Amino acid sequence: MYDYALRQDIIHEVHSRPFQNLPAPMVMEHITVLYDGKDAHDAERQILQLIRYLGFECPETHKGFLFIQNAELSIRYEPHNEFYTLTLYKSENTRSALQLPQYRQQLPGAFLAGAEILFRKDQSNLFTRHFSKNFSEWGQDCFHSGQFVASEVMAGSARMATTFKPLPDTGFTLVIVEDIHLMPAQAGRLLQRICEIETYRHMALMGLPSARTLMPKLTLLDQELASVSQRSPDQDSSHTLMAMMELSGQVEALSASTANRFFASEAYFALTEKRVQELRENKLKGKQMTTEFMERHLEPARRTCRSASQRIELLSKRIARATELLQFQVNLTIENQNKELLQAMNKRARRQLNLQSKLESLSVLVVVYYLYDLTGMALRNVLPQGELLDTSLKALTLSLPVLTIITFWIVRHLMKGIKEQ
Incomplete structure (x- = not known):
């Protein structure tokens, strides 16, 4: 017996991307970058060079996931199939800009999403009625408005709030988190889930522009299919069959260009939904929860992408069914022509026999x-x-x-x- 060739890769994948112990207070910056056609290995090499430039000691031979820290900062690097993420951690109680926006121009790829997370200890007094008030005041100060999404998370062990809107200066989404009685490991899982929600919801929405562009094309193809299907039976079937084949080719081209994106979007929607569920939210009075926000703003986009994918599949099936019926009609016409030809041959043979009889x-x-x-x-x-x-x-x-x-x-x-x- 010998070891399977990919056994070590499988073991490494199961244990990759672990959560970190992250005690409050802390400031985090999380960035999601698309490869956008760039080679993943070349991008990783540039990222590791930047990490070393920031003062982190990273081995030259390192590949894949990385979490490393120095005296002031910690950094987390995660490569994925379509994108990679970088997260900077700094243990402090006051909001201060870190270095990701400053070095964003030096990173390879296309910037997609970013999150700035402020994590602090509970600042309320001993009276329960003041818990939400203090946290609400902090949210109003950070968001300059009383309109933000807020809830208790981790079964009441923490509170979080955000507007899910990017800041005008950095393009990052601001999220505030207050630790009520979290363990460091719980805090690490919570903060990582918040980062993943921000990443996955943007990746999920990448299929929405394609779906919106695709809808008018599908409507035109649908109308054209109806027009071709309603042809007169006296018309030449070969021309109709060629039109059906042309429609089928157009639909298959649309499917080939969008299927991967729609399938990926559906997977990212499911991941976003899963991460939101893992927050284990409880409602704060007068505030909308993240679950409610996602259902209201993300679910319509998900249904649009799903509808576009289903319309392509349905249109392809309709074209196949119409082509099959048309082919059946052509075969029936050919059979009738053969029958008439055989009947004519029989008549000719009878005439010959009658002549021979005479x-x-x-x-x-x-x-x-x-x-x-x-x-x-x-x-x-x-x-x-x-x-x-x-x-x-x-x-x-x-x-x-x-x-x-x-x-x-x-x-x-x-x-x-x-x-x-």
Whole structure:
């Protein structure tokens, strides 16, 4: 027995991307960057160079997930199939800009989303009625408005609030989190889930522009299919079949160009929903929860992407069904043409047999004539001149009716077998 070739990769994948212990207070910056056609290995090499430039000691041979820290900062790097994420952690109680926006121009790829997370200890007093008030005041100060999403999370162990709107100066979404009685490991899981929600909801929405662009095209193709399907039965089926094949090619091209994006979006929608559920929210009075916000703002986009994908599949099935019916009609037309051709051939064969029947009498006379002539010549050559020859020729002449009847019976018997066939 020997080890499976990919066993170590499987083990590494199961244990990759662990949660960190993150005690409050802390400031975090999380960024999501698309590869956007760039080679993932080249992008990783540039990222690791930037991490070393920021003062982190990273091995030259390192590959894949990375969490490393120095005296002031910690950084987390996660590569994925379509994107990578960078997260900076700094243990402090006051909001201060970290270095990701500053070095964003040096990162490879296309910026998609970012989150700035302020994590602090509970600042309320001992009276329960003041818990939400203090947290609400902090939210109003951070968001400069009373309109924000807020809830208790982790079964009441923390509170979080955000507007899910990017800040005008950095393009990052601000999220505030207050630790009521979280363990460091719980805090690490909570903050990582918040980062993943921000990443996955943006990745999920990447399919929405394609869905919106696709809808008018699908409507036109649908109308064209209806127009082609309603053709007159007297029209040439070959032209209709060619039109169906052209429609099928267009739909398959649309499916090939959008199927991967829609499937990926559906997976990211499911991940976003899962991460929101893992927050284990409890409602704060007068505030909308993250779950409610996602259902109201993200679910319509999900349904739009799903509808576009289903419309492509349905249109493809309708074209296949219409083409199958048209092909059946073409085959039926060909069968009718073959039937008419066979009937014409049968009529021609009957006419030939009738003509042969009419010529039976003539053929009998011809055969009798040749038999009589050949027999007479044979008698003249065999018998000498005299009374015996004359008697034989008279007997041959008198036997003509019998010879004619026998010849007619033979010819009629042969023709009867041909007619039966």
